[in-house]
Amino acid sequence: MLTNLRIFAMSHQTIPSVYINNICCYKIRASLKRLKPHVPLGRNCSSLPGLIGNDIKSLHSIINPPIAKIRNIGIMAHIDAGKTTTTERILYYSGYTRSLGDVDDGDTVTDFMAQERERGITIQSAAVTFDWKGYRVNLIDTPGHVDFTLEVERCLRVLDGAVAVFDASAGVEAQTLTVWRQADKHNIPRICFLNKMDKTGASFKYAVESIREKLKAKPLLLQLPIGEAKTFKGVVDVVMKEKLLWNCNSNDGKDFERKPLLEMNDPELLKETTEARNALIEQVADLDDEFADLVLEEFSENFDLLPAEKLQTAIHRVTLAQTAVPVLCGSALKNKGIQPLLDAVTMYLPSPEERNYEFLERISRLLLPFADQHVEIPSLTAGNIALTVGLKHTATGDTIVSSKSSALAAARRAEREGEKKHRQNNEAERLLLAGVEIPEPVFFCTIEPPSLSKQPDLEHALKCLQREDPSLKVRLDPDSGQVDTLDRTLGDKRHLVTVEVEARPIETSSVMPVIEFEYAESINEGLLKVSQEAIENGIHSACLQGPLLGSPIQDVAITLHSLTIHPGTSTTMISACVSRCVQKALKKADKQVLEPLMNLEVTVARDYLSPVLADLAQRRGNIQEIQTRQDNKVVIGFVPLAEIMGYSTVLRTLTSGSATFALELSTYQAMNPQDQNTLLNRRSGLT
Numbered sequence: 241m242l243t244n245l246r247i248f249a250m251s252h253q254t255i256p257s258v259y260i261n262n263i264c265c266y267k268i269r270a271s272l273k274r275l276k277p278h279v280p281l282g283r284n285c286s287s288l289p290g291l292i293g294n295d296i297k298s299l300h301s302i303i304n305p306p307i308a309k310i311r312n313i314g315i316m317a318h319i320d321a322g323k324t325t326t327t328e329r330i331l332y333y334s335g336y337t338r339s340l341g342d343v344d345d346g347d348t349v350t351d352f353m354a355q356e357r358e359r360g361i362t363i364q365s366a367a368v369t370f371d372w373k374g375y376r377v378n379l380i381d382t383p384g385h386v387d388f389t390l391e392v393e394r395c396l397r398v399l400d401g402a403v404a405v406f407d408a409s410a411g412v413e414a415q416t417l418t419v420w421r422q423a424d425k426h427n428i429p430r431i432c433f434l435n436k437m438d439k440t441g442a443s444f445k446y447a448v449e450s451i452r453e454k455l456k457a458k459p460l461l462l463q464l465p466i467g468e469a470k471t472f473k474g475v476v477d478v479v480m481k482e483k484l485l486w487n488c489n490s491n492d493g494k495d496f497e498r499k500p501l502l503e504m505n506d507p508e509l510l511k512e513t514t515e516a517r518n519a520l521i522e523q524v525a526d527l528d529d530e531f532a533d534l535v536l537e538e539f540s541e542n543f544d545l546l547p548a549e550k551l552q553t554a555i556h557r558v559t560l561a562q563t564a565v566p567v568l569c570g571s572a573l574k575n576k577g578i579q580p581l582l583d584a585v586t587m588y589l590p591s592p593e594e595r596n597y598e599f600l601e602r603i604s605r606l607l608l609p610f611a612d613q614h615v616e617i618p619s620l621t622a623g624n625i626a627l628t629v630g631l632k633h634t635a636t637g638d639t640i641v642s643s644k645s646s647a648l649a650a651a652r653r654a655e656r657e658g659e660k661k662h663r664q665n666n667e668a669e670r671l672l673l674a675g676v677e678i679p680e681p682v683f684f685c686t687i688e689p690p691s692l693s694k695q696p697d698l699e700h701a702l703k704c705l706q707r708e709d710p711s712l713k714v715r716l717d718p719d720s721g722q723v724d725t726l727d728r729t730l731g732d733k734r735h736l737v738t739v740e741v742e743a744r745p746i747e748t749s750s751v752m753p754v755i756e757f758e759y760a761e762s763i764n765e766g767l768l769k770v771s772q773e774a775i776e777n778g779i780h781s782a783c784l785q786g787p788l789l790g791s792p793i794q795d796v797a798i799t800l801h802s803l804t805i806h807p808g809t810s811t812t813m814i815s816a817c818v819s820r821c822v823q824k825a826l827k828k829a830d831k832q833v834l835e836p837l838m839n840l841e842v843t844v845a846r847d848y849l850s851p852v853l854a855d856l857a858q859r860r861g862n863i864q865e866i867q868t869r870q871d872n873k874v875v876i877g878f879v880p881l882a883e884i885m886g887y888s889t890v891l892r893t894l895t896s897g898s899a900t901f902a903l904e905l906s907t908y909q910a911m912n913p914q915d916q917n918t919l920l921n922r923r924s925g926l927t
């Protein structure tokens with residue numbers, strides 16, 4: 241008999257091939273004492289084709305930098321804000337590449353997959369390592385597209401800091417909110433970079449306001465733009481009171497001039513900058529007591545005398561404490577503002593030792609990532625990011641520890657913490673690297689192998705996919721091959737269980753399935769104690785497969801009214817009996833099919849608003865609000881997931897490619913009876 245395997249697949253990975261390479265990224269916070277120390281890398285470098293060997297700086301210098309000089313950062317943003325372009329400029333100015341890659345030409349370093357280069361979007365996170373003014377920077381370019389939320393999540397957990405890139409003409413967009421919340425969850429200090437200052441409609445003020453209002457963050461304006469949109473030509477360094485102008489004759493933006501602002505040359509700009517610097521000093525003093533004391537004691541009469549380094553150190557502390565975010569601006573495409581951004585990364589974002597992790601790890605084979613190329617290295621100091629290959633029992637989200645005993649100790653602590661649920665400052669949490677939050681599945685499908693002989697291959701393939709992508713959930717369909725008996729004699733043992741259950745609906749506002757268990761008082765306490773786990777397993781298993789479509793049941797309370805168990809009955813039999821009984825109860829109950837309802841945000845040029853609205857109306861869309869954002873309209877509302885399949889293609893056609901959208905699971909809503917009937921008939925093959 242064939243076994244059906246039910247796959248709970250997420251929308252988040254529409255291009256599964258991305259996850260097939262079997263490489264997991266871990267943060268190595270190890271002293272790795274048992275590995276040999278530094279070995280020259282010349283042989284490895286020259287053996288790699290293309291990029292490495294020809295186009296990057298010597299790898300000798302990048303093996304063991306002092307930990308205080310390491311920055312592990314990510315670049316995060318809404319789709320198309322310019323992460324990849326910014327990354328390309330960073331790599332170019334740091335000497336990692338010798339020519340400027342361009343997303344529009346499809347020749348960037350970090351978008352190395354064929355699909356990425358074809359589509360001009362980032363799908364898989366790419367890691368690159370480069371040096372900047374004596375600092376080692378490990379940089380991860382994460383995807384901005386809502387389809388790849390999990391990929392972003394698994395990058396964030398290994399980062400010490402992040403650069404959030406914004407389109408200065410759009411400000412905070414839907415996906416920025418999602419990644420910002422993820423970064424909040426992982427306590428990642430951030431710097432904001434307002435990109436696209438050259439674009440028509442770019443507004444520094446508007447973008448800063450949207451950071452304040454939508455992200456509820458306190459922006460620290462470390463720069464002011466010189467010009468906006470077509471007139472954008474440089475920035476003012478507020479901390480240093482200097483202007484930075486990029487030479488129009490230099491196409492690659494490598495050369496720029498940095499000059500102090502002088503009263504005789506730039507009276508207006510100097511006045512504006514002095515005001516901005518004073519406001520910045522006051523703002524930082526409000527957030528940092530040490531700095532406040534310094535300002536009050538020594539510089540309260542004249543802020544101009546306050547040395548820039550003192551202000552920079554305080555900004556570093558405030559950034560680390562995440563009480564405010566430094567804001568810089570520029571135009572990656574026009575090669576302006578990237579070098580000061582790199583300075584800010586090294587100056588304000590933390591080194592690994594400034595973050596609160598405590599690990600020890602030992603790994604036998606290490607690789608340094610250079611986008612799609614990997615260099616095998618013998619050792620690595622604490623705080624770096626590296627790759628390991630060939631791990632058999634490790635999945636995304638795991639933490640590797642140095643020995644079995646420390647793993648057991650961590651597990652014991654986690655267990656104890658589990659018992660003391662409300663205790664603050666969870667020790668196990670501090671010890672273990674934060675796991676990945678796996679989004680709930682919204683797409684379900686059933687697959688089976690073409691023949692029984694192929695079943696092991698299918699199971700192996702699914703296991704590999706699940707290790708790479710934990711949002712893919714696989715479940716064996718219990719309908720196939722399971723026989724349950726309530727009164728059965730096996731050998732000389734009789735297994736006999738009698739249960740009586742009741743199922744009733746409950747009201748919840750949770751997106752996650754809620755199943756409540758209740759036990760009648762008449763049930764023998766001793767009997768319940770020994771069988772409770774088996775009973776609840778049985779209930780869970782029944783609720784995984786609803787009677788209408790075989791989909792999971794939610795928002796139901798199951799009450800056990802009576803229970804008798806013959807001595808010697810196995811727990812498997814108890815679970816099977818309860819499961820069957822609950823399934824029968826659910827069959828009799830009134831039921832409704834729930835469908836996933838998505839939050840939708842579409843950003844569209846004014847001229848195309850009408851066709852987008854008309855199309856959403858046909859998709860059972862429910863529009864909540866239409867906002868104006870510069871020249872664009874932003875449509876915010878809900879739409880059933882079933883209606884939004886293939887939407888990106890339709891939207892592109894409707895708006896000549898000018899619109900973007902973001903989707904996120906909102907809740908599950910009851911289908912109307914007519915739609916439900918159509919669905920049930922279709923499933924049973926009647927239509």
Ligand SMILES: Nc1nc2c(ncn2[C@@H]2O[C@H](COP(=O)(O)OP(=O)(O)OP(=O)(O)O)[C@@H](O)[C@H]2O)c(=O)[nH]1
Pocket residue numbers: 317318319320321322323324325326343344360361362363382383384385435436437438439570571572573574
């Ligand atoms: N005007 C202007 N356009 C820019 C700038 N930076 C990037 N772009 C353009 O914006 C588009 C998106 O740039 P990307 O660098 O691919 O953006 P991304 O954030 O990496 O996008 P995803 O990888 O899809 O998340 C491209 O057409 C770039 O040429 C900028 O500073 N100014």
